[in-house]
Amino acid sequence: MKSALNLRNVVVVLVIAGLVLLPVYSALTGKVFILTMFTRIIILALAAASLNLIMGYGGMMSFGHAAYLGIGGYAVGILAFEGTGSGFIQWPVALLASALFALVIGALSLRTRGVYFIMITLAFAQMAYYIASSLSRYGADDGLTIYKRSNFGGVVDLSNRTQFYYVCLACLLGGTYLIWRIVNSRFGLVVQGVRSNEQRMQAIGFNANRYRLVCFVISGTICGLAGALLANNTDFVSPAVMYWTRSGDLMVMVILGGMGTLFGPVIGAIVFLLLEELLSQVTEYWAMIMGPLLLLIVLFARGGIMGLLGRFSRG
Template sequence: MSGLFTPRNVMVAAVLVLLALMPVYCALTANTFLMSFFTRVLILGMAAISLNLIMGFGGMVSFGHAAYLGIGGYVFGILAKEGVTSGLIQWPAALLICGLFALAVGALSLRTRGVYFIMITLAFSQMAYYIAIALDRYGGDDGMAIQRRSQFGDLVNLNNRTFFYYLCFVLLLATVYLVWRLVNSRFGLVIQGARSNERRMRAIGFPTFRYKLVCFVIAGVICGLAGVLLANFSDFINPSAMNWIRSGDLIVMAVLGGMGTVLGPLIGAVAFLMLEEVLSRFTEFQGLILGPLLLAVALYARGGIDGILMGLRRG
């Protein structure tokens, strides 16, 4: 059983238990701040996990992943404003549009490598950002408040904080499980092989482009779901959700937590958002602490926090 109770697994279990029990603690102490803070952690953790599917496992460093957060939110918000309040229409529509956007971005960007890939994904996300700014009817630069959260009939009420929290939690766990199955499947091995040595992959008979494109789309759709959740949660959409700085935050979460594992980015999201929150109480210059921290991870701990935990031996 020593394989099960490694420091890393204990830590992961602790984080999950903590996240699972958070609403109980918040209910007992009537602490609404913590509740909404951790709802955001869950949603952004989901986004970071989806980014890591293409970045950590597929070697596709997308610098425009926040675009899907924004697009998912905007599709939901626009439909809500136009009177379509059913989540059964809003959510699939948002995921579909995110998938199509990813298909377009991927079809172009995956023909390039390295810096060019990063630049094209960045360019597309900035395009989405400026389009959102130009949408005067939907708030333009200022964004737009959303009057009603998605409606799913009588049984489901997204206005209930605790319910919303657990919905995010369950969707996060589902994402973790899905991505974990995915990266270990035949499909996942092709993606990982292409990251490691694409030339060789082609030489042994894999047409790698189509696999990478499908992976890119899957990641976009998952992040789109996070976007719908985020917009529902904040009752607000706003172009800055897809600003390149947000994309950068997602990359930082994945790198900080560890790109080598499915759960790494979740740990990174928890750590990053907590650090940001705590530091903001002491200083306006959080970057002064976060920057060197990230530098240390890049220089000395390539596996991120999860990598450090995995390296620890018991006792």
């Protein structure tokens, strides 16, 4: 009972409760912007959680994860541009396209380790960025405007801010639950074992690359869903969403919140994006303040925010 009521779990429960009740607060205060801002935060938190699956649990330091955000977004945008507005078609296509791209990247990059793996994932992401930039029919560098959000036949109206927010929140909580089930399954334990000692796992009969590849594809697919949500949220998609700096942002969110913890990426995304929003209102050089702040957190909060909360709980 004591372990169930530790500080980390209390913070997680409070954060979830706050996210669930946020639209009520927005409606009562008339602050529409806060709902819009947290919709974006939730979407990027889902992308960070998907990265944490391979980086935190699988030990795969991918520097090209933002590519799946762009692929999921472009799947929605291109289909909408070509006259297919049904979300029942757009979203599965976004998931499938992201999964296929992850399969190709994983099949090639997982043959390498360490810095070589990082550089190959970065190279593939940049390739996707330049391909998107060359699609003149779909806006090229200027991006593609989405004039109508995904249509689900009256089941849910994504044009309604509150309904769309809850759809994004449901995807985040559903994605987090799926990741929890994966990492606590036999498959997930093998992936974590491969991260700790690949040679030993190979010796007892597990095909390490096969397990890592499946995990890599699942992660890319979840991030593709985040891309579909992001395209609907902004009513726009551009190659910029695939750029390597966005992948860097996702990595910072994971490390800041707590790599290898279930809810750490969500906490990291909230803290990172709120800091970004607050500091950008103070000065246009907000990145010069953000950098040292993040450095201090990483240096003095080993294991990220969730690790820090865990030490307070034990103390």
